[in-house]
Amino acid sequence: MITDDIVIKTEGLTKIFQKGKKREVIALDSVDIEISRGEVFGLIGTNGAGKTTLIRVLVGLLTPTEGKAYVLGKDVTEDIDFIRQRVGLLPQEAGIYDRLTARENLIYYGGLYGIPEEDLNKRADTLLEIVGLKDKEDYQVKGFSGGMKRKVLVARALVIEPEILFLDEPTTAIDTLGARIVRNLLKKLSSEQKRTVILTTHDLNEVKELCDRVGILNEGKLIAVGKPSELEEKFRAANLEEVFTGLVTGEGVYGGAEP
Ligand SMILES: Nc1ncnc2c1ncn2[C@@H]1O[C@H](COP(=O)(O)OP(=O)(O)OP(=O)(O)O)[C@@H](O)[C@H]1O
Ligand SMILES: [Mg+2]
Incomplete structure (x- = not known):
């Protein structure tokens, strides 16, 4: 993989939210990730897994507690204006x-x-x-x-x-036909224009159809990354849902392979 082609890179990225004096939430826990130009990368995970937090850190809306995050080769804590000029965001809420x-x-x-x-x-x-x-x-x-x-x-x-598109649940609430149009549009942007797309979704069929690679976040940790078909193979699972459920419940995947 050519280094110049890596448009997103995080190293030990950690985000901790302080809730009151004693309680804290580790929304991102030492996340290491690399995403290449032109990829459609899906982030999946249960509610509260840290998906939105990761996107918000990468677009400079939140500062990391520890670790590093680079977008287009620039540190998000140093060159956020450069980054903001080149990335598009579809926020999960409002906006x-x-x-x-x-x-x-x-x-x-x-x-x-x-x-x-x-x-x-x-x-x-x-x-x-x-x-x-x-x-x-x-x-x-x-x-x-x-x-x-x-x-x-x-x-x-x-x-x-934008060179990079961050889409936090782009197809949530959109009807079947509309969702298909959005997916086709994103596929085209990636294949024809080499735009990078990072999206979150709760629809595993969408991941299978659209994403080159997928990352599974669980309690702030990135517990698996790969092509959807690779993950199915690696865990000897019938489908991505089996991989996902087995990993996030801690019950293991039915096929029984070690991670
Ligand atoms: N601004 C904030 N202040 C305090 N805690 C927060 C804040 N934002 C997120 N959290 C906490 O961080 C954790 C991760 O939240 P996040 O919104 O990233 O999850 P998510 O994976 O996007 O979930 P969902 O699928 O519901 O959108 C949760 O425990 C959440 O309560
Ligand atoms: Mg979210």
Whole structure:
């Protein structure tokens, strides 16, 4: 693997949240990960496993407690402006401008990145068409359904044409057809434009279909990484669900292979 092609790298990345005087939560526990340019990398794990925390650290919204995180070769604690200019984020929650229309959400967000309005208008046309919101583009987002808002956020993350896309549950709340469109769009971005996509999901079929590699987080620890098919083979499991369930429950995978 060529070092230049590694766009995300963490070393012993740890994030601890202090809850009150004595209690603390180790949301990320010594995570070592490397992600290459053009990969679609899936992060899976039960609720509270640390997926959102990892994304938030990588885009500079949280500072690591210990360890290192590099994005595009830059340390997230030192060069976050450089990084922010080049990555797109679809947050798990909120982030949408309710009073703006679907189209204005894209144009305003892109404007923050200094992208000329002419380019933004073209990109907005294409993206709104792709996610199926072209006929609703001039409606205020506050009247949108949950899935429609999610589609606006997907388009918004893409409008800046980022080198790296962080998508925290991009297809949650999106209907079957919409989810397929989003998956196809992400696949195309990765294969045709070599964009890197890091996404979280609770849909293991989605991982199988979309992700080149997957990382399983459990209580802040990265307990397995690999191609979905490799993990199934390694653990002699019938499917990814079996791998996942066996590992996170600690019951082991039915096939019985050692990790
Ligand atoms: N800002 C915060 N302050 C305190 N604790 C936090 C904060 N953010 C996350 N946590 C804790 O860190 C742990 C990891 O949370 P995180 O949101 O990363 O999980 P997740 O894997 O994204 O879960 P989900 O699948 O529910 O989205 C949880 O125990 C959570 O309560
Ligand atoms: Mg989350």
